[in-house]
Amino acid sequence: MNEAPKDFIREIIANDIKMGKYGGRVHTRFPPEPNGYLHIGHAKSILLNYGIAQDFKGKFNLRYDDTNPEKEEQEYVDAIKRDVQWLGAAWEDREFYASDYFEQLYQWAEELIKKGQAYVCDLSAEEVTAYRGTLQTPGRESPYRHRSIEENLDLLRRMRAGEFPDGSKTLRAKIDMAHPNLNMRDPVMYRIRHATHHRTGERWCIYPSYDWAHGQSDSIEGITHSICTLEFEDHRPLYDWFLDQLGIHHPQQIEFARLNLTYTVMSKRLLLQLVQEGHVRGWDDPRMPTIAALRRRGYTPEAIRDFMQRVGVTKVESIVEIEMLEHSLRQDLNKRALRRLAVLDPLRVVITNYPDDQIEEFEAINNPEDPSTGTRKVPFSKVLYIERDDFMENPPKDFYRLAPGREVRLRYAYFVKCVDVVKDAQGNALELRCTYDPATRGGDAPDGRKVKATIHWVSAQHAIEAEVRLYERLFTKPDPLDVPEGRSWKENINPNSLIVLQNCKLEPSLADAQAGDRVQFERKGYFCVDPDSTAKKVFNRTVDLKDTWAKLQRKQN
């Protein structure tokens, strides 16, 4: 690494290299459990681990911590792979599984027994809890703690052979039942689970606990720096103990604070609930904070990487405002998204003095931020659609757009003036009658006349019909988990988080947009073509544009 380290972890690693630790080698890993989809919090870990490997010319592994057959599924394995790849983290041929190490782990367990450092315990789960003591009182030793090595070996082998029912026995490390760190009070290494594992099938009926598997898995892979989140800080002494007893390669564990975001939840358990109870349409519902959802919504890996860089890495538990993520997103999309004209909530406009059958084409800029993207033609005719909220019959003084008697510019086309409003019985505007000024062709007034607003439009006869899905935050509160005693966090779900518009009108150049394509609908926001698209396209709103008018209105309310 050439420049100064960007965070305290890189600082530690840079120093390790200087001191010659691990021979100057750097090897990291991302160790997910395949029991759900990855979320943006995982993205922080992935990008951190992969980024470090890159910065220090080291290696990066993907390893599934698949030690709990009851919660894990192949679907999740596949989804995780897709997401890590999409984020740009390359594990090359180093895709590993803790389950590949089950035999080695087992052999090490026998080794610890032989050294008198592990024993088979017949206590029930409840009894183990009772014997463990509490935060401020020491635990008591299990009555099975002093079985002979031979008996322990025999029992463990019979556990493996399937002689005992689920939960009837465990293998435990023999450490210290009075240790102030509860993790050191004879932690469970193996539990009996007659369950089918998504990879090992029926081969095993005893499964290693995470604590017994994790450190050794890192060791086996030659990981130098085991980066993990804060809650594992007081497991570190246990991992150190296992590694030291076994006398094997000893990675250095470094803990950092996980990412939290306002207006969302970041827990696989809670996300699973949202999916299972139908509060969202699935793990990749664009309202979810999962990587799959962000991708479907139109986020870019670049935006996520930029965001992670801004957020930094520390040990301070914090909650980042979602606005920062949106800023990274807009900044990236602004540079790359092609601009298009689309009317989401159409209001019909007839240009009364425009020739009935005339059609003109106007040159429209694809992206003012990137001239290399060129221009395209947009057709114009007598009957158009404009955005319903670009018109107000009785506008307040700070409303610049169209109103009776007022003139605005139709982007790239002409100045038009509203001369009449056709209304239904309830007084809703059905259609606007406008006149245009032929001299303003292209949008410039030769007489130097100014308009306060430029609005977008789509020619009615050329418009493509589309569905547009508008997303709001999934929760109404910055901290969705902040609920009064006895109430559910689910009461904070935003009932308006999804609004589906069926009647949207798009300019014709959007006819061949493909799923995943991202565009900016001018003045409305960034949108991404959803895979649900058929002959009729479906667009997801990725994020809206900053809108000072909307903000003004919000303040007034």
Add this chain to the structure above:
RNA sequence: UGGGGUGUGGUGCAAUGGUAGCACGUCGGCCUUUGGAGCCGAAAGUAGAGGUUCGACUCCUCUCGCCCCAGCCA
């Protein structure tokens, strides 16, 4: 009341004994054929009390706040 962590503007991060700075957000203004983008400006902070020092966000002592740990989850 045990053990492990952690406190810098509203939010996220810097400053590693030497002028507390950056970004997001907020509020003004400029500009504008996107009320976008861009540009300019403003408000706003070291949890508290002592101590060491010419000088403390930084070192020491005490106090306070917050987070994690009593799964055969990870």
